[in-house]
Amino acid sequence: MYSQGLTDAKGQQEPAELLAAFQAKIDREEKIEPRDWMPDAYRKTLIRQMSQHAHSEIVGQLPEGNWITRAPTLNRKMILLAKVQDEAGHGLYIYSATETLGVTRDQLTDELLSGKAKYSSIFNYPTPSWADMGAIGWLVDGAAIMNQVPLCRASYGPYARSMVRICKEESFHQRQGYEIMTVLARGSKAQKDMAQRALNRTWWPALMMFGPSDKDSTHSAQSMKWKIKRFSNDELRQKFIDATVPQAEHLGLTIPDPELKLNPETGHYDHGPIDWDEFIQVLKGNGPCNKERLQARIDAHDKGAWVREAANVYQQKQQKREVA
Amino acid sequence: MTGQFNNPALHSYLLRLADTSLTMGQRLAEWCGHGPYLEEDVALTNVSLDLIGHANIFYQLAAELHEHPITADDLAFLRDAHEYRNPIITELPKGDFAYTTLKQYFIDVFNVHLYQALSTSSYEPLALAAKKALMEVKYHRKRSEAWVERLSLSTEEAKTRSQKALFDLWFYTPELFETDAAMDELFVQGVIADYTEIKTIWHQQVEAHLQHCQLTLPESGWVATGGLQGEHSEHLGYMLAEMQFLQRAYPGCEW
Numbered sequence: 269m270y271s272q273g274l275t276d277a278k279g280q281q282e283p284a285e286l287l288a289a290f291q292a293k294i295d296r297e298e299k300i301e302p303r304d305w306m307p308d309a310y311r312k313t314l315i316r317q318m319s320q321h322a323h324s325e326i327v328g329q330l331p332e333g334n335w336i337t338r339a340p341t342l343n344r345k346m347i348l349l350a351k352v353q354d355e356a357g358h359g360l361y362i363y364s365a366t367e368t369l370g371v372t373r374d375q376l377t378d379e380l381l382s383g384k385a386k387y388s389s390i391f392n393y394p395t396p397s398w399a400d401m402g403a404i405g406w407l408v409d410g411a412a413i414m415n416q417v418p419l420c421r422a423s424y425g426p427y428a429r430s431m432v433r434i435c436k437e438e439s440f441h442q443r444q445g446y447e448i449m450t451v452l453a454r455g456s457k458a459q460k461d462m463a464q465r466a467l468n469r470t471w472w473p474a475l476m477m478f479g480p481s482d483k484d485s486t487h488s489a490q491s492m493k494w495k496i497k498r499f500s501n502d503e504l505r506q507k508f509i510d511a512t513v514p515q516a517e518h519l520g521l522t523i524p525d526p527e528l529k530l531n532p533e534t535g536h537y538d539h540g541p542i543d544w545d546e547f548i549q550v551l552k553g554n555g556p557c558n559k560e561r562l563q564a565r566i567d568a569h570d571k572g573a574w575v576r577e578a579a580n581v582y583q584q585k586q587q588k589r590e591v592a
Numbered sequence: 593m594t595g596q597f598n599n600p601a602l603h604s605y606l607l608r609l610a611d612t613s614l615t616m617g618q619r620l621a622e623w624c625g626h627g628p629y630l631e632e633d634v635a636l637t638n639v640s641l642d643l644i645g646h647a648n649i650f651y652q653l654a655a656e657l658h659e660h661p662i663t664a665d666d667l668a669f670l671r672d673a674h675e676y677r678n679p680i681i682t683e684l685p686k687g688d689f690a691y692t693t694l695k696q697y698f699i700d701v702f703n704v705h706l707y708q709a710l711s712t713s714s715y716e717p718l719a720l721a722a723k724k725a726l727m728e729v730k731y732h733r734k735r736s737e738a739w740v741e742r743l744s745l746s747t748e749e750a751k752t753r754s755q756k757a758l759f760d761l762w763f764y765t766p767e768l769f770e771t772d773a774a775m776d777e778l779f780v781q782g783v784i785a786d787y788t789e790i791k792t793i794w795h796q797q798v799e800a801h802l803q804h805c806q807l808t809l810p811e812s813g814w815v816a817t818g819g820l821q822g823e824h825s826e827h828l829g830y831m832l833a834e835m836q837f838l839q840r841a842y843p844g845c846e847w
Contacts, residue, residue, distance in 0.1 A: 329625035329633075336621045340838035340847035341665045342614075342648045345621075346641060352624050353637040360630050398838055398847075455845055564626065572628025575689045575743075578750035582742040 276308040294495050299425035302368040310494055311369050314424055317496065318366040319376045323387035325359035326380070327561050331395040332404060340398060347444055348401060354437045361434065365426040381566050389547060390473050392555030399452055399459075399466035405445015407467075407474040407512065413438050414508045415478065418498035427496075446515065453519040460520075467516065468524045475539075476547045478505040484544075509537050601774035602715065603657045604677065605784060607667065608820065610650035611678040614668055615828070616699055617643030618835055622686050635735060639696070642728045649721045656717075669839035673829050674822040681764035681816065683828040690743055690753035694761055697736035701798055702768050702790065703729040709785030718783065737801060744805035755807055763813040769794070770820055 274282045286305050293300065300306055329352050336352065339345035363373045379385035390408050395401070416438065419431040452463035479485060479501040491497035499507075509528075516523050527540035549555065620640035627633030651664035682699065686692050707729055710722035743750040769791040771779070778784040802809065818824065838847065 326630070333625035336624055337618060337834050338837050340669070340845075342644060342651070342668055344847055346644050346648070349621055349624065349637055349641050349644070353634055353641070356625075356630055356634050356637070360634070363630075451846055455847075456842065458842055459845055568626040568628070571626075572632075572689070574747065574749045574753070575628035575632070578743050578746040582746035585745065 274307050274309050282307045291493075294423045294493075297421075297495075299428065300423050301425045309490070313491060313494070313496065314427065315366060315369050315371055317491075318362055318369075318427055319371075319379070320386050320388075322359045322362035322366060322376065323380045323385055324391065325355045325362065327387045327391045327565060329355045329359075330561050330564055331391055331393070331557075332401060334395050335398060335401050338398070339401075344401075344448075351405070351441050351444065354441065358434045358437070361430040362427075365430045368426045377569065381562070381569055383553070383562065386551065388477060389550040389555065390477050391561060392550050392558045393469065393473050394557050397462050397466055399449070399462040400469065402445050402448030402452060402463060403466035403470040405441050405443075406449050406515070407445075407470050408477065409438050409441040409445055410512065411474050411477045411508050413442055414504050414511075418504075419496075421495070421498065423495040449519055449521070453521055463519070464521050467521050471524050472542065472546075473550075475505055475509070475542055476544075476550075478502070478508065480544065480547070481542075506536055509539055513537050598659075599657060601778050602783060603654050604774055605778055606650050606654035606657070606718070608677040610647045610654060610664075610667065611676045612682050612699075613643045613650065614647035615676070615678045615682040615831065616696075617641070617647060618831060619682070619684075619686050620692070620696070623692070628689055636692075639732050639735070642725075642732065646721075646725045646728075649724070653717050653721060665839070669836045673824050673832055676824065676828060676832070677820055677822065678828075679764070679767040679770070679816070679819040680825050681761065681767065683825060683831055684761075684764065685827060687757070687760075688753060690750065691757040691760065693736055693739045693743060694754065694757040696732070697740050697801075698761065698765050698768070698798065700729055700733035700736045701794055704733050705790045705793055706785055709790065713784065714782035740801065741805050744807055751806075754805070758802065758807050759810045759813070762810050764816040767816045767819060770817065772820055 274287065276282055287307060290300070290304075290306060290310075293304075300310075332348060332352050332355075336345065336348050339348050363376060366376060367373060376385070380387070390411075395404065413435060416431055416435050420428055420435055422428040422431065449463050449467075452459040454460075482488065482500045482502045485501055488497060488500060492500075513523060513528065513530075525540045528537055530536075531538045550558065553559075617640045620636055620643065623633065623636040624640070625633065627636055647668070648664055651667045654667055655662045655664050681695060684695065687695075704726070707722040707726035711719050711726055713719040713722065740754065744754045745751075769787045771787050775784060775787070779786060799809070839845075
């Protein structure tokens with residue numbers, strides 16, 4: 269049986285009856301809730317995946333935050349500000365959902381800032397032009413939606429519920445990104461060039477967001493059985509490409525893949541090879557912005573330390589006063 | 593009151609309101625992604641968003657009074673520093689969290705009384721805009737007032753930083769209440785608020801709160817002035833260079 273061989277935090281075998289009941293519940297599409305029994309490996313997998321997701325939202329504020337003060341119109345400025353604020357809100361929901369698994373946000377933050385925890389590799393790329401705001405919304409949020417919509421049915425209740433609201437907001441984000449690209453693509457030659465360059469920069473890293481190819485994916489099989497994952501990395505990547513190619517054509521922009529073409533037999537677009545070495549390098553910390561993204565988070569945390577301490581001390585003083 | 597088409601005084605006053613909100617919102621937006629913790633990151637961004645929204649409305653009202661067709665964005669992105677009419681306090685750098693908080697508190701209390709008074713303006717579009725803004729700035733004030741207290745009555749470091757912020761900012765506040773001949777005329781027409789009254793109540797409330805927070809007012813310093821006449825600090829030029837970059841580099845484009 270697939271759940272056999274699982275061990276708990278102390279290396280002991282998980283009790284077979286509990287495991288069987290747990291898996292049966294998942295198979296019946298019932299949600300696992302925080303107070304329910306769950307195997308230690310399930311808990312650990314969720315903590316890893318959910319905290320990576322939360323960290324990605326938080327670090328993901330930075331590449332777009334880069335353009336808030338330079339957005340070209342008042343409306344664009346407000347939309348971008350609201351969008352980046354949404355990302356912070358998503359981070360908050362998911363950290364809170366992760367806390368139901370018995371970790372604290374402080375622990376998770378320490379893991380991010382110490383470099384121990386990962387976040388989505390896409391945020392380690394720079395956003396040198398305004399068009400990157402369009403490309404990120406369109407492609408990065410588009411890829412995120414492909415990944416996240418199935419998570420609304422994830423077996424862990426708090427995660428699934430947080431994803432429902434997040435997906436609604438991401439869908440707005442994707443549309444606003446595509447709308448930025450539409451205006452640029454129909455604008456002056458300089459604007460169209462700006463849009464094309466942003467597409468060139470973002471396309472391959474966006475494809476990498478779906479994770480390694482199925483044959484190299486280490487966590488997939490178990491996650492599928494636990495219904496934390498519903499589709500394989502390659503399936504989702506293909507779905508994203510099939511949806512995105514016609515959108516690029518509609519914009520009159522060229523996807524930077526000379527091998528990309530519709531396969532009449534499968535009905536899907538075939539694509540050129542993904543540079544997995546680049547992906548691995550970025551994951552290892554050697555992407556163009558890894559150091560500055562993490563440093564920005566470390567700086568915000570360090571500079572905010574006295575504020576957090578002040579808030580705590582004030583609260584304690586208030587409580588003492590109430591008691592007295 | 594209608595038929596304000598040829599009222600340069602009103603146009604210029606609307607720009608003062610808009611420029612003040614925009615420069616304040618622009619500075620606050622610099623905190624996005626860099627706040628002391630997530631909840632505050634979201635809160636600071638929210639306030640910034642409200643302020644930029646107010647600016648947008650006031651620019652639209654100003655644009656409607658313009659002789660030539662012009663948009664809110666033209667007014668925000670295509671005027672140089674000497675044409676901006678905000679008080680200098682709103683263009684000052686964001687500083688640390690104590691500095692941002694105290695500056696915000698000064699502006700929030702001012703905005704509450706300003707919009708309260710403007711909500712009875714004889715110029716109806718302004719009265720409506722002020723009513724909408726008032727609902728939001730009341731929340732801003734509640735938040736910044738609580739933070740001034742939280743920082744001042746907690747740790748030594750937070751208190752020291754708050755006291756320093758007060759020394760640095762206090763003499764920028766008189767400019768909030770400055771008026772010129774055009775504004776005095778608008779006041780007589782019932783279009784704008786009585787700034788003397790706002791000043792009195794602002795001082796009563798702010799000084800009482802600062803005293804409650806055990807903060808000391810500075811005795812002397814340079815008293816800021818000039819924003820209303822387009823005389824600004826060195827900071828505004830950099831802010832506009834950043835904010836207006838795309839509109840300046842690619843003129844006449846849609847975005």
